[in-house]
Ligand SMILES: Cc1ncc(COP(=O)(O)OP(=O)(O)O)c(N)n1
Ligand SMILES: Cc1nc(C(=O)O)sc1CCOP(=O)(O)O
């Protein structure tokens with residue numbers, strides 16, 4: 001790991017490269033790589049927090065979790081009765097055993113009970129590279145018991161935080177890390193986030209759950225450039241033991257899957273909120289603070305947790321955008337057209353129904369969603385956030401004159417996919433700030449499908465791709481004669497092409513999609529060589 005932390009890019013190239021690099025080994029072993037978090041934390045015998053919470057949170061998010069135990073606590077819903085620190089050289093041995101054998105994507109830290117343990121961890125991170133370090137600076141348990149003494153503060157400040165991609169203190173921890181400053185308002189939290197950021201972590205999340213007099217739980221996320229006030233409703237429950245560990249583990253899990261930092265934080269907050277709501281009435285233990293149930297999705301049947309988890313940018317590879325006029329012209333239903341495109345190799349579908357009545361659009365969306373879900377292909381809705389919400393589609397695509405991405409994000413929540421059309425660097429930057437997952441850039445060539453659409457050309461595409469912090473899909477006049485040219489340019493962040501007429505203004509959607517898919521595969525393999 002480079003000093004100053006691991007650069008966690010918003011592009012997924014490192015992750016994808018790692019998969020490619022390890023694929024030979026997997027082929028040999030006949031297996032597939034899965035995202036991997038290593039939790040370096042203490043054990044909680046009551047299993048609400050610590051290593052046990054981390055294991056459950058990662059399992060719930062579909063990520064493998066290995067563990068290095070720094071301390072064993074005798075603990076229940078009443079409090080911490082005893083702490084037994086694991087000897088530092090044995091912590092070092094555990095780190096070596098895991099990191100020398102397994103490809104860990106993200107390390108997440110919890111209870112680090114001594115300066116020696118922090119040093120051992122830092123030493124391991126210089127020897128074995130990982131993609132990101134998530135630091136939950138655990139100092140005091142939710143029951144008020146001290147888990148790491150004041151002697152450790154300077155090591156946290158001077159050595160651990162500069163290595164972190166994100167640090168996630170609550171109000172008390174932020175205050176302790178900053179020499180005991182008072183944190184009583186959201187403005188104080190912003191100030192604390194800025195001061196903590198100056199210590200070196202790339203991102204800071206100050207958790208305001210303990211802030212007095214607020215109806216919502218407000219957390220401040222600061223990435224060194226922008227502040228985000230992330231609000232979630234305060235759930236009335238005694239079952240909040242382990243929320244900090246769970247949030248940090250979930251952030252680590254989402255990062256391991258390839259999410260951007262802001263998306264990881266948003267998804268993690270939503271997951272914790274949902275888990276608290278789901279478990280608010282369960283009764284475990286007789287103390288004042290109980291654990292919650294991390295594995296709700298195994299029981300709830302909730303659709304939102306069954307969707308393929310985070311957005312995968314490689315889904316943009318062959319993006320089929322429908323047009324009802326074209327399908328009518330060729331005498332087929334929207335569902336048949338979508339099914340044929342998926343069979344031909346489309347990796348994501350957008351319903352672009354400009355003239356549909358709302359009720360018809362909703363019914364079509366539900367039918368198409370059933371087809372898409374059965375093939376694991378995401379379905380997005382063009383323009384209509386209401387239809388996306390009502391149909392439980394996987395997200396929306398919005399343009400510059402549609403609903404802003406930030407508003408769509410608020411309405412749809414962190415787990416849905418949001419795409420934004422961008423022709424300029426400024427629009428791409430705004431899409432990223434607004435919480436979009438990808439951008440569509442065009443018209444690359446002139447098109448008859450969208451009236452009065454300015455063409456940006458290959459140069460405009462190159463400019464936007466080079467500056468974008470988000471994955472890009474090219475659109476506009478793309479067909480089997482020019483898709484190869486677009487992809488062979490090897491533009492940064494360009495993940496694929498979006499097409500309307502080249503698939504749907506044709507007699508045989510299946511054959512045309514297959515042709516385009518084969519061509520894209522060829523173009524991307526020639527790009528790798
Ligand atoms: C993938 C993708 N990129 C761009 C667009 C265009 O969206 P917008 O600018 O909102 O124009 P309309 O499609 O609404 O006419 C898109 N739909 N998909
Ligand atoms: C819907 C859309 N958006 C564009 C943009 O430039 O943002 S171009 C376009 C139409 C693309 O259709 P075809 O593949 O038939 O050219």
Ligand SMILES: [Mg+2]
Nearest residue numbers: 383398399402
């Ligand atoms: Mg639009």
